[in-house]
Amino acid sequence: MPAVFTVDAHSGVPIYLQLIEQVKRSIALGVLSPGEQLPTVKQLATDLTINPNTVARVYRELERDGVIETSPGRGSFVRSNGGVANASRAAADVAAAALDAAVREAKSIGIAVREARELFHRALERWYPDHEKTEDSRS
Amino acid sequence: MNDSPAKIAIDRLTKRYGSTLAVDSLTVDVPKGSIFGLLGTNGAGKTTTFKCLLGLARPTSGTVTIDGKPLTPENFERLSYVPERCALYEWMTGAQHLELQRRSFKYYDGRRADELMDLFGLDRRKKIGKYSKGQQTAMALVLAFSIRPDILVLDEPASGLDPVHQRHVLDLIIGEAAGGSTIIFSSHQIGQVERAADRVAIMHKGTLRLTGEVEQLKADVKVVEATFDSEAPQLNGLGTDPRIGYVMRAGKLLRVYVGGDAGEIAKAISAKGPRSLRVLDQNLEDIFLSTVGAAPLNEAEY
Numbered sequence: 001m002p003a004v005f006t007v008d009a010h011s012g013v014p015i016y017l018q019l020i021e022q023v024k025r026s027i028a029l030g031v032l033s034p035g036e037q038l039p040t041v042k043q044l045a046t047d048l049t050i051n052p053n054t055v056a057r058v059y060r061e062l063e064r065d066g067v068i069e070t071s072p073g074r075g076s077f078v079r080s081n082g083g084v085a086n087a088s089r090a091a092a093d094v095a096a097a098a099l100d101a102a103v104r105e106a107k108s109i110g111i112a113v114r115e116a117r118e119l120f121h122r123a124l125e126r127w128y129p130d131h132e133k134t135e136d137s138r139s
Numbered sequence: 140m141n142d143s144p145a146k147i148a149i150d151r152l153t154k155r156y157g158s159t160l161a162v163d164s165l166t167v168d169v170p171k172g173s174i175f176g177l178l179g180t181n182g183a184g185k186t187t188t189f190k191c192l193l194g195l196a197r198p199t200s201g202t203v204t205i206d207g208k209p210l211t212p213e214n215f216e217r218l219s220y221v222p223e224r225c226a227l228y229e230w231m232t233g234a235q236h237l238e239l240q241r242r243s244f245k246y247y248d249g250r251r252a253d254e255l256m257d258l259f260g261l262d263r264r265k266k267i268g269k270y271s272k273g274q275q276t277a278m279a280l281v282l283a284f285s286i287r288p289d290i291l292v293l294d295e296p297a298s299g300l301d302p303v304h305q306r307h308v309l310d311l312i313i314g315e316a317a318g319g320s321t322i323i324f325s326s327h328q329i330g331q332v333e334r335a336a337d338r339v340a341i342m343h344k345g346t347l348r349l350t351g352e353v354e355q356l357k358a359d360v361k362v363v364e365a366t367f368d369s370e371a372p373q374l375n376g377l378g379t380d381p382r383i384g385y386v387m388r389a390g391k392l393l394r395v396y397v398g399g400d401a402g403e404i405a406k407a408i409s410a411k412g413p414r415s416l417r418v419l420d421q422n423l424e425d426i427f428l429s430t431v432g433a434a435p436l437n438e439a440e441y
Contacts, residue, residue: 007334009330009333009334009422010330010422011419012362012417012419012420012421012422013419013420014354014357014358014420015334015354016354040317041317042313042314042317042318045313045314045316045317046310046313046314046317049306049309049310049313049334049335050313050334050335051174051313051316051334051335051336051337051353052172052174052313052316052317053172053173053174053316053337054337054354105417105418107402108401108402108405108406108418109405109406109409109416109418110405110406110409110410
């Protein structure tokens with residue numbers, strides 16, 4: 001399972017959150033496939049030189065989110081049921097987390113709701129240029 | 140994680156040497172399977188704490204228990220200690236030390252010892268006195284990890300080691316903890332503690348100043364970091380806000396450390412028109428320096 005995870009202890013983002021996001025991203029991008037085995041807690045902890053309890057926490061939360069499943073003695077695996085649906089939900093999770101962080105930051109530096117909404121629409125127009133600026137993008 | 144019973148419980152430990160109070164009423168719990176980092180400047184009382192923990196020094200008052208019981212000879216079979224200063228016999232070779240370890244410890248694992256000797260590139264036939272300081276440290280670590288320890292007490296385990304071997308030490312510590320061992324170690328390499336430890340205690344002049352889970356401690360104080368197009372402005376008025384721990388200013392960069400919710404402070408700084416502004420968790424070095432009363436950078440220095 002040579003997916004490469006990295007952590008930055010000085011990024012200001014908790015290590016376990018960095019890892020959860022990276023696993024989800026790897027699944028969303030197809031770097032990790034359904035049914036694929038994840039490294040053991042010990043393996044990943046030593047690979048990344050981070051505390052094993054941190055890795056254990058990452059796996060617990062991923063399991064709770066239905067992203068992976070763990071069977072005692074065999075290890076942790078990317079959930080196979082759901083397949084593509086699972087991966088696209090993981091993709092949505094990654095996007096949601098990024099949006100969430102952006103909105104939180106906007107709020108923390110005093111951006112008003114109106115202004116935030118305006119910024120969001122501007123970003124949509126920039127990255128989805130072919131899409132009409134209508135409300136139907138919700139469907 | 141928090142509810143697991145303490146593997147090592149240090150309760151109101153006090154150690155006095157003559158008129159010097161080396162450790163003053165220290166209370167700390169180390170949960171099983173934890174990697175516990177003990178931080179402090181020189182003379183903070185870390186080594187004295189280790190000695191009391193190991194029964195090498197008798198506490199003036201207070202207790203240290205392992206699995207709820209005072210230290211017994213049985214504990215020693217699964218307990219490894221690497222002291223700050225090399226305590227090996229200089230006239231013995233590496234191989235002789237391994238043999239001594241084999242005879243002394245029931246759980247000695249010869250294959251593991253061989254692997255570790257190779258990992259650190261140690262020559263078995265050489266006398267310890269001919270080893271470099273780093274090699275002596277490495278040899279002490281080989282011996283410590285060779286007995287399948289349940290508890291590892293490491294006082295500055297990376298001192299004198301090159302960066303590659305320091306990394307090996309961290310990997311070994313992490314591997315042992317993943318296997319269920321409990322590790323308590325001191326280090327001046329805060330970055331390494333930050334990665335490897337799940338809990339830390341910060342001591343200063345014999346007393347405990349701060350202890351808790353690393354992630355929690357980092358999240359408790361937020362850092363509002365702003366860069367400006369020119370010299371970072373003064374914080375008129377804000378400077379006396381009780382939520383602000385301290386302010387670091389380096390040219391165009393401004394960092395403000397805030398206890399609790401940083402929203403309002405960030406908003407006030409935002410009003411001064413920075414080019415960029417971020418709200419971050421602080422890192423362990425920041426926590427350490429502010430806890431022992433040394434700000435990372437004085438305004439005057441930049």
